Each structure stands twice: as C-alpha cells, then as structure tokens.
Amino acid sequence: MDHIKNRMAIEFTSIRRASRNDREDYLEIFDQRLVHSDYISGEDVAHFEREFADYLGVSSVVSCGNGSDALLIALKCLNLPKNAKVLVPDFTFLAAAEAVASLGLIPILVDIDKETLTITAETLKCCWDKDVAAVIVVHLFGYAAPMDDILALCKKNGAYLIEDCAQATGTKIRYNNKWCHVGTIGDIGTTSFFPTKNLSAMGDGGAIFTSNHSLAQRAQMFKSHGALNKYTPVCIGQNSRLDTLQAAILRYRLKKIDIQIEKCQRIALKYDIAFAQLPMITIPQRSNDVFHSFHQYPILIHNGSRDNLQAYLKDEGIPSMVYYPLPLSKTEAYQDYSPYESAVSLAIGTQILCLPIHSYLDEGEVNSIITKIVQFYEE
Ligand SMILES: Cc1ncc(COP(=O)(O)O)c(C=O)c1O
Incomplete structure (x- = not known):
C-alpha cells in the first residue's frame, strides 16, 4: 500500500520520475560506456562541451566538477586584484558569495528588486564604489536579471560581469534584438548540473562558458591543475572534472x-x-x-x-x-x-x-x- 502511495505522491522535482521513465535509455547509455571504461575525460566530455556550446550560442564550454567550482574558476580567470570587491545578490544560494570570499576577495551583498527577484542596475548602484571590480548576477528560479542596464553599468565602470545560470539553463533574453541564452551576455557564464537543475546530471557537474577565447583557455587551465599540458603547470590550479558518465547523461538530456x-x-x-x-x-x-x-x-x-x-x-x-x-x-x-x-x-x-x-x-x-x-x- 505504501508503495502505491509513494508512486502517486506529487513530487517537488522530476528526479525520480525521470529515472523511472527513461530507465531503459539510461541502461543502454551505461552499457555502451562500460565497453570503453573511459570514465575520466572520455570522448563524451568533449562532445557534450561542443553540443552545449552550440545550444547556448557561445564558442567555448569548459566543463567542471560542479556549479560552485564553476564560479570559483570563473573568478580566478579574471585575475582580480587582492581585496577587490565583487557585488553579489543577497537573496540567492550562497555559492557566489562563497566563491568570492574563499579567493580572498570581498563579496558585497546587494539587495534584490522585488519584481524580478534579481539584482538590477538600480540595486547595484546603491552599493557601488571605486573598489568594485566585478559583479556576479544570478538568474534566479529561471527568471533573468535585466541585463542591458547591468552590462552598461559594468562597462561604464570597467567591471567584469559573471552570470550564474545554475537555475536558468534554457532561459533566454531578448538582447540587441536577438534571443540570447542567459550567461552569454556578460564576460563569463557558469552553471550547475546538480540533479534538480534544468539540465541535470545523475550527480555533480558544472560548466563555465564564454565566447572570449583567452578566458576559456584560462578556465581550462585552472580546472586542470593549472596546466594545459600535463605535468607542466603554469599557475596554481585545481582538479575539477565532469566525469564521462555524467557527460553522457547530459548529452541525452540536452536533447530534451x-x-x-x-x-x-x-x-x-x-x-x-x-x-x-x-x-x-x-x-x-x-x-x-x-x-x-x-x-x-x-x-x-x-x-x-x-x-x-x-x-x-x-x-x-x-x-x-x-x-x-x-x-x-x-x-x-x-x-x-x-x-x-x-x-x-x-x-x-x-x-x-x-x-x-x-x-x-x-x-x-x-x-x-x-x-x-x-x-x-x-x-
Ligand atoms: C544559483 C546557484 N549557483 C550555484 C550553485 C552551486 O551549484 P553546485 O551545487 O553544482 O555546486 C547552485 C546550486 O544549487 C545555485 O542554485
């Protein structure tokens, strides 16, 4: 009886129903990957990065271990001066503020706008001073922050703009008369493939994306122990990888x-x-x-x-x-x-x-x- 009740219960997320519904396809995906046993940096990772870049309309996607690492790596790419201030929303998941603080930079928590639930140029202006070097905007709940004004404010003040899209993969904004995916308007976009997200893995995963080649190269380096070629690091990096099985699942789910x-x-x-x-x-x-x-x-x-x-x-x-x-x-x-x-x-x-x-x-x-x-x- 309990079993029947559980099956009928309304669920807050799609995780369990997706697992049941697509079970056969998943088993086939796993079965094929067992043949290669290429669990780290298998070819699905590069394929997924290309397919996701095409979906978003950017030149590069650099996959990594999770959405929190993606923010950390994005910030490292900007090479901000010590003690620089980075403006982040006060009302959001903590990952943006955490990434800033853990790099020795200063997160400044900015209030949101009551209509869009995101930071806006107006709320940012209230907290701006000469030490602000970057802004992390979070497109919360699938909403999009008003990017025209935010980008103009950042450009005017020479500040970088990171877009955290962990809750908004698939959200688009009309920008310069074109529909653009969130994360493709500022300098770098980041996302998470946590199992509850719009595009989700069966575990952890994340990505950094940009059309700026040198930022993409730096992201690739920081996520791979500071090295583009193995054993010849040029900076202090970290290990943050999307594994092959997760990439294979993400390729399947991206189509849906x-x-x-x-x-x-x-x-x-x-x-x-x-x-x-x-x-x-x-x-x-x-x-x-x-x-x-x-x-x-x-x-x-x-x-x-x-x-x-x-x-x-x-x-x-x-x-x-x-x-x-x-x-x-x-x-x-x-x-x-x-x-x-x-x-x-x-x-x-x-x-x-x-x-x-x-x-x-x-x-x-x-x-x-x-x-x-x-x-x-x-x-
Ligand atoms: C807005 C936002 N940014 C970043 C993250 C961090 O992602 P992850 O859990 O993959 O590290 C999350 C996760 O919930 C999030 O909601």
Missing part, C-alpha cells in the same frame, strides 16, 4: 531540455491564471523580453499566511519549498559582507513559497495543487 521547458511554461500559465484571482498572492513580474525556463514557480503571499499554507499543502500531500528563508547577510558566515540594508531580500524571505513545477507533473496534479490553494483561501 526545450520540450521540458515548454511543459513547464504550460503549467506556469495555468498557475498564473488561477492565482490571478487571489488578492493575497502575487507572482514576481515576468518580462515579455524573457523566455522563462521555470526552474521554480515562486509565489509571494502578502497576508502573513505563508507558513500556514505550506503546512496545509503538506497535509494534503503537496510539497513546496521556501527559497530562501534568510538573505545571506542575516547568516553568521556572511553577516560582515553587508554594509547596506537588504530590506527587499528580508521581506521576500517571509513571503515566498515555491510550488511544484516540472515536466513530469500531470494535469490532474496541477489542478489539484491549484484547487487546494484556492480552497485554503476560501475557507
């Missing part, structure tokens, strides 16, 4: 990503229409100039009922998540990196709730999530 995003967009539209009738819920603003990948579907609840709604949904078998309950500036590790107030980040942390959204969610499940939320507010 756009179809999955379309399914998520259809679910999001149903949610949008349903929640438009509930005055206590707002949906963070989405621009017509962004092709949204819906890594998450966040709602903001304004009447203080977020925690009660989450508990009610849990009782009804509907999972949801609070990303992120606290801005980084309110955590012990990062409290010293916030000379400025992050009032929006703090408020959003008390209002936000992320609902299930993935390509294995069926129509009946989406309807029942909507019905339960509407019922909660009508009772």
Whole structure:
C-alpha cells in the first residue's frame, strides 16, 4: 500500500520520475560506456562541451566538477586584484558569495528588486564604489536579471560581469534584438548540473562558458591543475572534472531540455491564471523580453499566511519549498559582507513559497495543487 502511495505522491522535482521513465535509455547509455571504461575525460566530455556550446550560442564550454567550482574558476580567470570587491545578490544560494570570499576577495551583498527577484542596475548602484571590480548576477528560479542596464553599468565602470545560470539553463533574453541564452551576455557564464537543475546530471557537474577565447583557455587551465599540458603547470590550479558518465547523461538530456521547458511554461500559465484571482498572492513580474525556463514557480503571499499554507499543502500531500528563508547577510558566515540594508531580500524571505513545477507533473496534479490553494483561501 505504501508503495502505491509513494508512486502517486506529487513530487517537488522530476528526479525520480525521470529515472523511472527513461530507465531503459539510461541502461543502454551505461552499457555502451562500460565497453570503453573511459570514465575520466572520455570522448563524451568533449562532445557534450561542443553540443552545449552550440545550444547556448557561445564558442567555448569548459566543463567542471560542479556549479560552485564553476564560479570559483570563473573568478580566478579574471585575475582580480587582492581585496577587490565583487557585488553579489543577497537573496540567492550562497555559492557566489562563497566563491568570492574563499579567493580572498570581498563579496558585497546587494539587495534584490522585488519584481524580478534579481539584482538590477538600480540595486547595484546603491552599493557601488571605486573598489568594485566585478559583479556576479544570478538568474534566479529561471527568471533573468535585466541585463542591458547591468552590462552598461559594468562597462561604464570597467567591471567584469559573471552570470550564474545554475537555475536558468534554457532561459533566454531578448538582447540587441536577438534571443540570447542567459550567461552569454556578460564576460563569463557558469552553471550547475546538480540533479534538480534544468539540465541535470545523475550527480555533480558544472560548466563555465564564454565566447572570449583567452578566458576559456584560462578556465581550462585552472580546472586542470593549472596546466594545459600535463605535468607542466603554469599557475596554481585545481582538479575539477565532469566525469564521462555524467557527460553522457547530459548529452541525452540536452536533447530534451526545450520540450521540458515548454511543459513547464504550460503549467506556469495555468498557475498564473488561477492565482490571478487571489488578492493575497502575487507572482514576481515576468518580462515579455524573457523566455522563462521555470526552474521554480515562486509565489509571494502578502497576508502573513505563508507558513500556514505550506503546512496545509503538506497535509494534503503537496510539497513546496521556501527559497530562501534568510538573505545571506542575516547568516553568521556572511553577516560582515553587508554594509547596506537588504530590506527587499528580508521581506521576500517571509513571503515566498515555491510550488511544484516540472515536466513530469500531470494535469490532474496541477489542478489539484491549484484547487487546494484556492480552497485554503476560501475557507
Ligand atoms: C544559483 C546557484 N549557483 C550555484 C550553485 C552551486 O551549484 P553546485 O551545487 O553544482 O555546486 C547552485 C546550486 O544549487 C545555485 O542554485
């Protein structure tokens, strides 16, 4: 009985359903790779890097061990002066701030804009001074930060721009009258292939991407012990590799990503229409100039009922998540990196709730999530 219940439960991510659905294909992929037993730097790694670069429209993808390493390596490529300041969002996963601080640079936590949930040129300007050498923008939840103004601000001040796309593979922005993937507008893009991400591996994985040849070469060097040729390092590097099996899985999943995003967009539209009738819920603003990948579907609840709604949904078998309950500036590790107030980040942390959204969610499940939320507010 428990077994049947588990199978029917609404799941927050697609991981288990994808494993069940595509099991035969995965077994075939593994079987073929067992023949070569080329587990490190096998040919799938180079193929994946080329295929992902073509998908994104950049000249180089350098794969690595995870999305946190990707940020670290991207920062190393920029060769910033000691004690330089790097502006990062206060409301996000900690990897960007962690990478900056662990290189001896100074992360400055910047408040987000309440519409897009990302940093903007306006929020960056409030924290800018002459020591700012770079910005890491995070395209959170599949949203895209407003890149035109951010890029203009960075260019005007001679600062580098890194785009963390760990939550936004597949998101595109209309830029210079063209649709561009996020991560391809600034100097370097990074991403994660953690199993819950839009493009996911069956373990850890990450990538750095750019159309700047010399930055790509430096990334290749830093991820390979500081050496482009084995045993002749030219700088201090690290070991950060995407293994062959993960690359093979990523090649398979890359072919499906756009179809999955379309399914998520259809679910999001149903949610949008349903929640438009509930005055206590707002949906963070989405621009017509962004092709949204819906890594998450966040709602903001304004009447203080977020925690009660989450508990009610849990009782009804509907999972949801609070990303992120606290801005980084309110955590012990990062409290010293916030000379400025992050009032929006703090408020959003008390209002936000992320609902299930993935390509294995069926129509009946989406309807029942909507019905339960509407019922909660009508009772
Ligand atoms: C926005 C963001 N950046 C970076 C990372 C780090 O990726 P990884 O877990 O692969 O190190 C994550 C992971 O959750 C993330 O959400």
